[in-house]
Amino acid sequence: MGPGVREPTTTVTVNGARLVANLDARVTLLDALRDRFGLTGTKKGCDQGTCGSCTVLVDGRRVLSCLTLFAQCDGRQVTTIEGLADHPLRAAFIKHDAFQCGYCTPGQIVSAAALIREGRAGRDEDIREYMSGNLCRCGAYPRILAAIREVASGAHA
Amino acid sequence: MKPRPFTYLAPTSVDEALAALAEHSFDAKVLAGGQSLAPLLNFRMASPEYLIDINDVAGLDRVRRVDGGWHIPALVRQRTVERSPELRAAFPLLPAALEQVAHPQIRNRGTVCGSLAHADPAAELPTVMTALDATMRVASVRGEREVPAEEFFQFHFTTSLEDDELLVGVTVDDLPPATSTGFAEFAPRHGDFALAAVAGVVTRASDGAVGAVRLVASGVAARPQRLTAAEKVLLGQRPTPDVVGAAERAARGEVDPTGDIHASADYRRHLVGVLARRVLTTIAEEGDHA
Numbered sequence: 001m002g003p004g005v006r007e008p009t010t011t012v013t014v015n016g017a018r019l020v021a022n023l024d025a026r027v028t029l030l031d032a033l034r035d036r037f038g039l040t041g042t043k044k045g046c047d048q049g050t051c052g053s054c055t056v057l058v059d060g061r062r063v064l065s066c067l068t069l070f071a072q073c074d075g076r077q078v079t080t081i082e083g084l085a086d087h088p089l090r091a092a093f094i095k096h097d098a099f100q101c102g103y104c105t106p107g108q109i110v111s112a113a114a115l116i117r118e119g120r121a122g123r124d125e126d127i128r129e130y131m132s133g134n135l136c137r138c139g140a141y142p143r144i145l146a147a148i149r150e151v152a153s154g155a156h157a
Numbered sequence: 158m159k160p161r162p163f164t165y166l167a168p169t170s171v172d173e174a175l176a177a178l179a180e181h182s183f184d185a186k187v188l189a190g191g192q193s194l195a196p197l198l199n200f201r202m203a204s205p206e207y208l209i210d211i212n213d214v215a216g217l218d219r220v221r222r223v224d225g226g227w228h229i230p231a232l233v234r235q236r237t238v239e240r241s242p243e244l245r246a247a248f249p250l251l252p253a254a255l256e257q258v259a260h261p262q263i264r265n266r267g268t269v270c271g272s273l274a275h276a277d278p279a280a281e282l283p284t285v286m287t288a289l290d291a292t293m294r295v296a297s298v299r300g301e302r303e304v305p306a307e308e309f310f311q312f313h314f315t316t317s318l319e320d321d322e323l324l325v326g327v328t329v330d331d332l333p334p335a336t337s338t339g340f341a342e343f344a345p346r347h348g349d350f351a352l353a354a355v356a357g358v359v360t361r362a363s364d365g366a367v368g369a370v371r372l373v374a375s376g377v378a379a380r381p382q383r384l385t386a387a388e389k390v391l392l393g394q395r396p397t398p399d400v401v402g403a404a405e406r407a408a409r410g411e412v413d414p415t416g417d418i419h420a421s422a423d424y425r426r427h428l429v430g431v432l433a434r435r436v437l438t439t440i441a442e443e444g445d446h447a
Binding site: 028049 | 160161162164188198200208256263266347348
């Protein structure tokens, strides 16, 4: 290996657990999570950054895991839907029936968790705007909005 | 799909990155935010032998004040610019356009310079940087050079970057006093690439007449197109509704878009006129109240 060629071993913390893997450089974070680590909650929708179903948090910021190489996550903290098991959004989505088929739901919840933490969930139009990267083909948007609004306002407690 | 195999390089300095680019040049692609490149890789529309990931390169991730302007280095994310109080104040055009760029997830990783180097003629940032008369700072092992935005964007996905060159940053000069800016686009769905967009920068003389103007459209040519006929209509005039209407007609007349599955040529031409009018009307109202 020449200068700048990175040792292909990647160490990443996923939902608090330290994981080390030696994967082909072309493996995306999404494929690593699903196929290597068995974390199949994160969904592959379009694989081109359009649908948002693969949304995860990297160092607290939501990113599309289909457009992120696993090798780029060396030393980073990744949070997936499995890492949000106790998040009130999950109960709120069930209470408000915020899905039909459920395929987009993990991405919706991860994105909503980041949105609330960013302090951008104060108004309905802000929630809609900052959730705009997560598509729902079943059209559950009003219920998704209701679930996020409830958690953001603290009314779920 | 999976990308074709490539060798992944992760330089940690600009010099290392430039050395790798010099060595692999045409066979390499630079990876910054990856929000345009990764889909191309995933669908095998791009198959570089080497991927030069510049995310670990030190010193490229912070906006900084330079003499008479602001410098946005290669690793500054679009969301960082969108939310920067300093840049929002200096260049309201930037957040106005960035809020229309895809979605928050994309903007969290996508970089300003990456969008410029990708040079999609329908993208917002090349158009905005052309309107702002920004300067690209380009480096290679052969040295550094500066390229004005208008010369940088050449054709669909084609810039004046040579195979061994890296866009290390973009510098935007402060706007003169009495300058107003505006941006408008039309996209069928929020976050999509726009069918057409117009960015405008207008500086008024003391009598309220237009002293300087840059009006740029996207979606109508292979690169951002300056609407020079509309600019001529405006120069020296107060931007009254009549003058703005004349500029709208001039803009519509000077573009020659091609039709495609998304919109006919006539519709795009119509859009450019309407968007130019909206931008100029906003600018005129802002300037009149200043």
